[in-house]
Amino acid sequence: MSDCLFCKIIAGEIPSSKVYEDDVCYAFNDIAPQAPTHFLVIPKAHIGSVSEVNADNSAVVAHIFEVIAKLAKEMGMESYRVVSNIGEQAGQSVFHLHFHVLSGRDMTWPPG
Ligand code: AMP
Numbered sequence: 001m002s003d004c005l006f007c008k009i010i011a012g013e014i015p016s017s018k019v020y021e022d023d024v025c026y027a028f029n030d031i032a033p034q035a036p037t038h039f040l041v042i043p044k045a046h047i048g049s050v051s052e053v054n055a056d057n058s059a060v061v062a063h064i065f066e067v068i069a070k071l072a073k074e075m076g077m078e079s080y081r082v083v084s085n086i087g088e089q090a091g092q093s094v095f096h097l098h099f100h101v102l103s104g105r106d107m108t109w110p111p112g
Contacts, residue, residue: 001046006096010044020071024063027071027101036104037077041068047097049086061097068101077103083111 001007008014010026017029019039030038043060047053053061065082072080080103085092 001096004046004096005094006042006098007046010042020067022067024060025067027067030100034100035102035107037075037080038100038102039071040098040100041071042096042098048095049092049097050084051086052097064099068099072101072103075103079103081107 005014009016009028018027019029020027020041023044025041025043027039027041030040041064043057043064045057045060047057047060050061068082071077080101083100083102084098085100
């Protein structure tokens, strides 16, 4: 989508701190980290949020979770949190599907 911030990051039109990339997804450090390690994993194809995941695109999500598990192992992350906010009330501010991966500090539950 032409007006999507994360599509522009994937296209290289907006700079980002790359963590990982393959044909399907892109991972980069969050610009406002909420933990010592905080990166985002996004599909290269535009999907608005988890609410737009369906039988036609869910393989992308499965792949992203494989990538998260692989990166966590490579980065030595034994404990971490994966979060996806859906909708403004839940805290979604960028409407391109993304999974936050957070690690490196104590975390509370339930979230605020
Ligand atoms: P959410 O609020 O769940 O939609 O998450 C969007 C995330 O994108 C926030 O944690 C922002 O800090 C992050 N973000 C916004 N702009 C950028 C950017 N240019 N580079 C990296 N992360 C960004």
